[in-house]
Amino acid sequence: MKRFLLACCLVSSSITALSQGAVFITTDTAVQQAYRWAAGMVQHYRGNPNDAVGPWYEAALPSRNAFCMRDVAHQTIGAAICGLDKENSNMLQAFAAHIDEKRDWCSYWEINKFGLPAPEDYRNDREFWYNLNANFDVMFACLKLYRWTGDQSYIQHPVFVRFFEKTVNEYIDQWVLQPDSLFTRPLHPNAPMPFNKQDYFHRCRGLASYVENVPDLKMGVDLIAAIYQGLSCYAAIQSLNGDTAKAALYQRKANQYREKIDAHWWNAADHRYYTWYNGAGQFGTGEGEMFLLWFDALKDTARSNQTMAHLLEGQWNVETTSYLPVICYRQGYWQQARNYILWLFNPATPRREYPEVSFGVVEGVIHGLMGIEPDAASQRITTLYRGNAADTAIVKGLKVLHTEITVTHTGKQSTFQHTGKQTLIWRAAFAGRHDRIMVGNTSREASFRTDNKGHTISFIDLKVPAGSIIKARIN
Template structure:
């Protein structure tokens, strides 16, 4: 703890002209961001580590990064300027997929550039959660949308990873939509098989929930399959392969329908989260990933899921997802509550790396609604803070440039520093006929958020180095 505190102090003293600076009229929120930024940056690897650029995204004593954590932390990392680290770690995961490992990659790698021995013995004996390929695929897509770097979708290493994951990986692990409940308990197990050996028993865990005995399938893996195939379809569409993309969207929909038709407990008004080898359904922590993978289209069931999640206690890994997923579903007051809870010095294990990265993402993407879509060279903003709050952030890296954003309930300003003009999609909650910039009135368009609330928006072109302010009545 002393070393970690010293690192935090050095980061504060050193400063960085390009480091993101966040301000808010909510002093607790500003303090939460400052703590999270300092903590997250303290996990940056040393420049001479053999693995190349990386940041801690696993249990801290391991000096390592695992697939689930990186998939979760990458946008927070990008916001904090850890672009080289993201590129390197995601490339390593994609690069190390192999037939010898039944189209798995390395679940966890360390600063030496090796598979972490805590999770890997050899290509036949290792720990692997099957959600990982689809989580990383979705992370690659989100990184492309945020940065505009086509490496994440076009580079041969990434293309091979994506292609293998939606084909050989699904087939090898018997993850077709009609096989989920009848597949063998341990496909591709080492021979001879030792159930007491975690590297045998957990070589292909069908869930991120690791504490369920005799697990056959987790609903979170089905949600991951849905999101992975949806993501693959989006990548294909970006490359002009619309007919092929449509086929994968149909496959994705089979998984989503399976969740709704098989896993919803109407009596409890809650999703089952796992089924064991004897066919018994049960409930646990997997609901969080139904939201993370955006697999719920029924707003009533989504609301019931969120109500159940926020009324119970979860481990800090689960809670670290809450700021951004609750914001995504329109529960901004709850998102703020969890941001402040996660940053509270009294919260146990708040030093776990996902926590600080999750707080950064929850504030910038969640409460400030900053998002990007490289397909249209577009940046979006939407104020989701408390009505009386003001929020501002300087030097956010996005779309090969940097932006400064200031927001209030009915006003937003954005300045972009980059090489080319961008489209700013300025969003406001509620129904507004016009969005104004100076003396100009722009007819607003409307969309509905996931809770059915109206969002008004307008697209404006913003030249490099220019600033613009927009308002609504």
Template sequence: MPNNICRTSCILLLFILFSFTGAAQRPDVSFTSSDKNLEKAFAWAKGMALRYKGNNSDAVGPWYEAALPSRYAFCMRDVSHQCIGAGILGLSRENYNMIGLFARNISAAKDWCSYWEINKWGKAAPEDYRNDREFWYNLPANFDVLYASWRLYLWTGDKRYINDSALVNFQQKTAREYIDRWVLAADSLLTRPIHPNKAIPFNEKDAFSTCRGLPSYSEGIPKLKSGIDLVAGLYRGLLTYSDILACKGLKKEAAYYARKAETYRRRIESDWWDAQAGQYNTLYGDSGKFAKDPGETFLVWFDALRDTTRLKKTVAHMAANYANIENTSYYPYLFYKNGLWDEARKCILYLSDPATPRREYPEVSFSVVEGIVQGLMGVSPDARTGTISTVFRMNGDGSAVIKHLPVLNSNIDLSHLSNRQSALSNDGKQALKWKAMFYGDYRKAYANGILYQLKKETDETGNKISYAIIVIKPGTTADVRVER
């Protein structure tokens, strides 16, 4: 009898523990589709990306690899690109820790740079850093990280990304002292010195001297004054800072930085467009000549183009010219967002193909996850209004479902049953506003049998979208179908 009591008690205890664990942990995100090749690509990308999750007991804290895997490290550009894919996969603690480390490690001694790359031991990676006067650094990085922190706020609703004291300091120093120290005023980009903060003595044969403040993500180009990715980053970084200030009610300051950002966007159009080639120049050297390389990707990544014709030409040129794997990993989401849906699908299948060289580079798998969720499924949250926008970007009569997606401190299931019908379930604890969008000119929508009059807008490339905004209470589902 005592043995039976003990056995029953143990079973009951295990049941309680199992129930508690199950309630505390959300299920992993999953993706299914009528397009089985995309479904297979997502499964591969999810599995590969999660392999790069670091050990929480590592000295650096929660992290994932975002650099060459052999370094056990993460760099500013890669994290800025991988962070939304990481958030989709539940790596929110990692994102916040890594972004925070970049913010906390800027300093006047480094001319308001941070550590370009940090390893799992919590140190500046020795491959890129010797001391505060001798290190490798790409100048677009501060603006990329600033933009990433804003996108993570919009995605998660975590206000620490805009209010944490270290991040506030990073925002301020990036928008002010960093620009001044590196001679990055809008009217100085083509005349600035190549090495404005060089160490003395300066060693032309030492990369830690010549690459301390590279004015582009394009590397290995001697005597470079400016890259278009830096100009686009300046635009987006200052506009991001304006958005953050506006979010805090600082309207006057926000307007100032929005105007300042606009001066860089205008420079892109006036100084960098090559009318004869129908393409943007991307590099400007000490010789006074422009050149071209795949840096145009960052014009689209930083959403710096307002001329629809030039934007379409730029994206088409990207689609026709796959570059290195790092650059190509940006393409799926950008192609979906800018109307090249078939090219986006093609790129996802290319990146996930076992025959593709270097597909194991961490950035690739995270970008495939982002491309499918933000690109194909069109998920775009905005913490400022508590709104989740969605739009299905699949040609034909296909369907797709994403389940257990962490967004806005909630958990949602999203089903695109066709290009005219979608459903969203809110498994969180707060109401959400769903902006259910559909490509095309529709007159009305039915959500759970209730008639909605549709509103209209256009996307980045001028395509018409019809949408309705529906409030979804916790634990409920809305099913929306549009009609002409």
């Protein structure tokens, strides 16, 4: 215990010196080292807030001093955990502000520290690189950040409201992304004229996937999943803002895309989803399968588990792998999630310096392993430790929902504390079926849910006034 307490002090002081972000301490030394490295790398990628673009962090190839729509959308929760809230807000607003009709309702795919479109991806408004998933992924990031931070600007600021509205309407129409047009749309809608197929600013101006190595790509299943999630987010935002009729309309639209995935993209012979469809009318498979889970587009448990099985069997690029820790924890593959965290941390891992990696490890540990899941709408924070029960794990100084929380998991007990002004709901969750959960000397009847892997999760909801310390335990 003395050794653990000493380690706590050393880790706390070293991370505090780096940032205002969360401190994570655990007796699982391998995960401790991975988190320490990842949190340090996140701070390393933090840009100078006095740069022309304002507060920012690296979210592209580090040599570019820039941030890309895809990478930012995937790094925001890791950034929030590490105290980069101003950066998140500024960068997402920059993307939202630059959506424009003259670019067919695209934004800038990548913005550099000078506040300009990165020249590596942009020549002019007719010739530039753009993956069509990006608008929907940014919408997803905005809603997740609202739920995580409680900052209503992510769903109500005029620059975001306009971005959302243009994306779910004009953008879909302009790029021929209606549910019944996915197989019949032109190969290169809105292409510059005259069209030069050898110029990637022509042929990649509106890629229908995040996967960039498929010749004559017409549609990627990851884009359909992105549209589904983007429209679902828009529906949720309308509901949060009180427009239930509009929410229902756009959720119906979202479901049409999810239904297309299951109706047309499942390869029954190989027990997996096709990932692309080309101009010759052929289906194929590749990297994009992971995004079906990232965008939570699979509601058939058997198919999602088969998708997970295939992902776990494969070797993927480091960007794809950086998303797998949090996905594996969410899907119920807890040991595999830990394995990915340690693989990403391994100095021998190729391209581990790519920024998405460290941000993904941070999110994998706090959001995944510690199971911390804030929900601003209900003022509730869920915790669920998904590690070895013999280990102790602590996160402190974590900013969520306009407060700071400390969460400790020790053996069969979890402890929750927060410093905010408002009473919060703590959903204390535990792995396994436990009919009763103890709070002090009181036994409380538990509720249950099951994750996709079949784990039973037991939980109770507790009101936690500011400053109080609440402990929940199982027998």
